[in-house]
Amino acid sequence: xxxxxxxxxxxxxxxxxxxxxxxxxxxxxxxxxNSPLVAFRIVFTAGSADDPPAKPGLAYLTAMxxxxxxxxxxxxREIEDSLFPMAASFSAQVDKEMSTFIxxxxxxxxxxxxxxxxGMLLEPGWREEDFKRVKDDAINxxxxxxxxxxxxxxKEVLYSEIYQGMSYSHYSMGTxxxxxxxxxxxxxxxxxxxxxxxxxxxxxxxxxxxAFLERMKKDFRxxxxxxxxxxxxxxxxxxxxxxxxxxxxxxxxxxxxxxxPISCTRRNPDYAAxxxxxxxxxxxRMSGSVLYDEMREKRGLNYGDYSYIEYFxxxxxxxxxxxxxxxxxxxxxxxxxxxxxxxTKFALRxxxxxxxxxxxxxxxxxxxxxxRDFVTxxxxxxxxxxxxQLGFAIDGLYYDRPDFAGKLKQDLAKLTLADVNRVIRRYLxxxxxxxxxxxxxxxxLKQQLVSDDPSPMIYNSPKPASVTDVDxxxxxxxxxxxxxxxxxxxxxxxxQ
Amino acid sequence: MVSRLSxxxxxxxxxxxxxxxxQKIFPYAYTQDDLPNGLRVVTVPTDFPNIVAVxxxxxxxxxxxxxxxxxGFAHLFEHxxxxxxxKYSQQRYNDAIKxxxxxxxxxxxxxxxxxxxxxxKEDLPTVLAxxxxxxxxxxxxxxxxxxxxxxxxxxxxxNASSPFQKLNEALLDTAYSTHTYKHTTMGFLKDIQDMPNQxxxxxxxxxxxxxxxxxxxxxxxxxxxxxxxxxxxxxxxAWKPGDYKPGIPVEPPQDAPRTSHxxxxxxxxxxxxxxxxxxxxxxxTTDTAALDALSYLAFSENSELYQKLVIQEQxxxxxxASSPNQVDPxxxxxxxxxxxxEDVEYVRGQILATVQHFQDKPVDGSRLDAVRxxxxxxxxxxxxxxxTVAQVVAGYVALRRTPDTMNKLFEQYARLTPQDVQQAAAKxxxxxxRTIVTLDAVGAAK
Numbered sequence: 001x002x003x004x005x006x007x008x009x010x011x012x013x014x015x016x017x018x019x020x021x022x023x024x025x026x027x028x029x030x031x032x033x034n035s036p037l038v039a040f041r042i043v044f045t046a047g048s049a050d051d052p053p054a055k056p057g058l059a060y061l062t063a064m065x066x067x068x069x070x071x072x073x074x075x076x077r078e079i080e081d082s083l084f085p086m087a088a089s090f091s092a093q094v095d096k097e098m099s100t101f102i103x104x105x106x107x108x109x110x111x112x113x114x115x116x117x118x119g120m121l122l123e124p125g126w127r128e129e130d131f132k133r134v135k136d137d138a139i140n141x142x143x144x145x146x147x148x149x150x151x152x153x154x155k156e157v158l159y160s161e162i163y164q165g166m167s168y169s170h171y172s173m174g175t176x177x178x179x180x181x182x183x184x185x186x187x188x189x190x191x192x193x194x195x196x197x198x199x200x201x202x203x204x205x206x207x208x209x210x211a212f213l214e215r216m217k218k219d220f221r222x223x224x225x226x227x228x229x230x231x232x233x234x235x236x237x238x239x240x241x242x243x244x245x246x247x248x249x250x251x252x253x254x255x256x257x258x259x260x261p262i263s264c265t266r267r268n269p270d271y272a273a274x275x276x277x278x279x280x281x282x283x284x285r286m287s288g289s290v291l292y293d294e295m296r297e298k299r300g301l302n303y304g305d306y307s308y309i310e311y312f313x314x315x316x317x318x319x320x321x322x323x324x325x326x327x328x329x330x331x332x333x334x335x336x337x338x339x340x341x342x343x344t345k346f347a348l349r350x351x352x353x354x355x356x357x358x359x360x361x362x363x364x365x366x367x368x369x370x371x372r373d374f375v376t377x378x379x380x381x382x383x384x385x386x387x388x389q390l391g392f393a394i395d396g397l398y399y400d401r402p403d404f405a406g407k408l409k410q411d412l413a414k415l416t417l418a419d420v421n422r423v424i425r426r427y428l429x430x431x432x433x434x435x436x437x438x439x440x441x442x443x444x445l446k447q448q449l450v451s452d453d454p455s456p457m458i459y460n461s462p463k464p465a466s467v468t469d470v471d472x473x474x475x476x477x478x479x480x481x482x483x484x485x486x487x488x489x490x491x492x493x494x495x496q
Numbered sequence: 497m498v499s500r501l502s503x504x505x506x507x508x509x510x511x512x513x514x515x516x517x518x519q520k521i522f523p524y525a526y527t528q529d530d531l532p533n534g535l536r537v538v539t540v541p542t543d544f545p546n547i548v549a550v551x552x553x554x555x556x557x558x559x560x561x562x563x564x565x566x567x568g569f570a571h572l573f574e575h576x577x578x579x580x581x582x583k584y585s586q587q588r589y590n591d592a593i594k595x596x597x598x599x600x601x602x603x604x605x606x607x608x609x610x611x612x613x614x615x616x617k618e619d620l621p622t623v624l625a626x627x628x629x630x631x632x633x634x635x636x637x638x639x640x641x642x643x644x645x646x647x648x649x650x651x652x653x654x655n656a657s658s659p660f661q662k663l664n665e666a667l668l669d670t671a672y673s674t675h676t677y678k679h680t681t682m683g684f685l686k687d688i689q690d691m692p693n694q695x696x697x698x699x700x701x702x703x704x705x706x707x708x709x710x711x712x713x714x715x716x717x718x719x720x721x722x723x724x725x726x727x728x729x730x731x732x733x734a735w736k737p738g739d740y741k742p743g744i745p746v747e748p749p750q751d752a753p754r755t756s757h758x759x760x761x762x763x764x765x766x767x768x769x770x771x772x773x774x775x776x777x778x779x780x781t782t783d784t785a786a787l788d789a790l791s792y793l794a795f796s797e798n799s800e801l802y803q804k805l806v807i808q809e810q811x812x813x814x815x816x817a818s819s820p821n822q823v824d825p826x827x828x829x830x831x832x833x834x835x836x837x838e839d840v841e842y843v844r845g846q847i848l849a850t851v852q853h854f855q856d857k858p859v860d861g862s863r864l865d866a867v868r869x870x871x872x873x874x875x876x877x878x879x880x881x882x883x884t885v886a887q888v889v890a891g892y893v894a895l896r897r898t899p900d901t902m903n904k905l906f907e908q909y910a911r912l913t914p915q916d917v918q919q920a921a922a923k924x925x926x927x928x929x930r931t932i933v934t935l936d937a938v939g940a941a942k
Contacts, residue, residue, distance in 0.1 A: 085866040370595055461638065
């Protein structure tokens with residue numbers, strides 16, 4: 001089945017999608033343009049949530065064996081030799097529900113490039129030397145990469161804690177111990193079980209010919225029709241009280257993330273309203289939102305503070321979210337960038353105070369109108385590359401929201417202030433939070449967080465009464481953290 | 497009066513083989529306007545609809561921080577420029593950007609500071625007017641200044657958990673004795689910590705460098721050159737030029753190899769940087785192009801050494817090299833992350849042997865052709881929307897104030913012979929010009 005967003009049949013796409021899933025056929029998202037470039041996003045709706053309980057990281061290793069490994073007929077060196085002159089890319093992104101292969105080439109090289117991609121995805125070489133390398137890379141990615149990136153580490157710990165006891169709880173790359181134990185046969189088995197047409201969304205955009213797409217579809221029909229496993233699915237457990245985990249490591253400053261599960265995804269009619277609320281509170285990497293203004297601009301606490309209603313990895317490197325991180329379950333999250341250790345408690349108090357204020361007061365009419373206008377127009381900026389358009393269109397299929405961008409604009413146009421303030425009260429809260437902190441002297445910080453002592457700010461310049469008056473409230477703002485609700489974990493044990 | 501250079505170029509993206517006269521690599525017709533005050537405006541209408549990207553390049557980076565104790569000020573200004581003016585307070589500026597659904601941000605390099613805004617085409621007059629206002633009438637109080645220096649410290653802090661950041665600091669500090677490339681764009685930590693006390697100096701810095709002769713505005717996207725020019729004259733024409741020229745210290749020739757080691761507080765795989773003093777950016781000779789090509793030939797993913805160390809022996813999990821285009825002589829750098837501390841010496845030896853090999857023997861012509869092809873397709877793939885077109889142009893404008901810089905450099909790539917690469921390796925990658933820095937966890941074997 002081909003679903004072209006620009007075609008007249010797009011309004012029927014959700015029905016077709018349903019029909020195609022029932023028939024266990026691959027889905028296709030094709031966006032032909034006149035561009036001299038061709039972008040691929042080949043998505044399998046299988047990810048780390050499908051890892052067997054004893055084998056976290058298996059979905060990740062499987063995807064890496066395909067994107068960074070050999071094929072039956074070509075060594076990895078031969079593949080790299082062929083890719084180099086094209087300057088073409090091919091990479092994998094693995095999340096809870098999706099394994100996505102992302103590539104782009106100039107149309108001059110389309111045939112040669114596709115031949116490589118086809119070999120890598122459909123005829124993997126499964127060589128032990130490739131396996132040893134990608135496994136080492138994953139282990140070092142945790143030990144040397146993630147553990148030396150305090151902000152990303154804090155966010156992943158937050159997600160892991162929130163989803164304790166369900167298939168979302170482990171880091172998508174796995175754990176060190178599990179990665180060490182996974183065998184090449186496990187990877188082959190995962191591939192055989194999950195890389196099936198029923199789970200495939202073939203995405204392509206750019207200046208390819210229709211016959212090319214037909215050939216591609218035919219090639220991918222080599223995959224088994226149906227997937228062997230039904231994934232385990234269970235709702236996140238409720239959080240009974242505000243809890244914190246402190247990752248203890250030798251570091252200069254303190255990275256903080258906090259959040260809780262929400263039942264709203266892009267499928268939900270409340271999504272547009274919640275998106276406006278989150279943008280108002282903390283639009284990613286932009287000034288002018290509440291958290292950024294209050295924490296960074298007025299008080300100089302750190303480099304920036306933002307809020308999210310969807311998983312957003314690599315936020316320190318990316319100005320916009322990556323597509324194809326579709327999830328059944330999302331969380332509301334506040335990201336407080338590293339603060340000076342002496343201001344940790346105040347920063348945490350201020351963030352929760354602002355969240356509380358948002359819930360109690362809602363947005364003003366002006367704040368609502370401006371944020372709604374921003375989000376509506378920002379969709380154009382978000383969709384400015386064909387790879388992004390393709391990615392978000394594929395997510396539209398996943399969430400059963402074809403023409404995601406167009407539909408979102410329509411939803412935003414219909415929104416009222418009352419809608420936004422209603423969803424804020426429905427989905428957001430300041431109690432029963434999960435807090436993840438990456439800090440030096442973890443035990444000491446734990447004692448501070450448990451105590452009800454005030455945490456006054458000392459500034460290096462005079463502040464207006466509008467700031468100091470709020471500070472008098474914030475410095476005593478209750479965090480409701482009990483000693484037995486805080487655990488301190490040495491960094492070497494995180495995702496070990 | 498505005499002097500104008502209009503260049504209509506062929507849309508052929510790809511230069512032909514080295515023997516035939518190369519076509520221009522930059523595929524867009526652009527207009528270059530010089531205002532009498534020294535401001536330059538480059539307009540690049542693209543085929544991508546609706547979106548416009550404005551990139552404002554100030555040819556001031558950490559290189560311009562010539563006075564001791566004041567490193568990091570170019571970057572600090574990247575922040576301060578968002579503090580507002582009498583007409584457009586910070587709040588009003590932010591609200592305007594928000595209303596237009598735009599994205600506005602900035603970045604700083606060693607050679608330039610760049611302020612960029614991406615938005616829908618109907619907002620062009622507002623954006624150019626607001627930008628003109630803040631470049632001419634920036635106003636911030638001492639209290640606001642002090643608070644913003646804390647955000648800069650916060651930026652340093654968030655970078656500090658990366659061992660690569662620490663390695664880079666040590667590499668620059670060791671390789672340079674005199675030139676301002678000795679410090680990173682962030683600046684020395686002690687200078688960042690002292691920034692709150694430097695309000696008056698900040699005003700001096702602004703008055704020196706935020707002048708039209710340092711600035712080029714790049715406008716790319718769904719625009720017409722005349723409209724951009726008219727707006728530039730209206731909003732930016734009255735901006736007064738300055739006369740400050742920094743005395744940037746010249747790095748003396750290095751006369752012996754240098755080394756240093758960073759002990760990392762925490763677990764990490766060992767890092768190794770092998771660097772050499774290279775030339776300043778120059779598109780009138782083949783040196784810059786040759787060293788760039790060498791970085792690919794010797795160290796990219798399909799190079800012999802990468803295949804040996806990363807794919808076959810698997811002793812390193814990362815290996816890459818860069819030969820940056822910078823205004824003053826820069827560092828040709830090779831970086832490796834080694835899996836075991838005991839293999840660092842071996843990897844170091846392999847990198848040095850590879851350098852020696854390229855000095856001894858000319859590379860195969862077909863491999864050089866593959867690099868040329870790679871560079872051309874890389875550029876074509878990158879310029880896939882108006883923002884990245886502006887971004888690419890900004891990088892070249894920072895060097896020579898014109899997009900034609902890109903054409904000239906690619907002409908040098910096209911001319912390059914295996915002998916040029918060999919000669920550049922022999923000329924620059926010498927033992928005396930070398931700096932090696934290692935980083936490993938405290939207590940690990942060195």
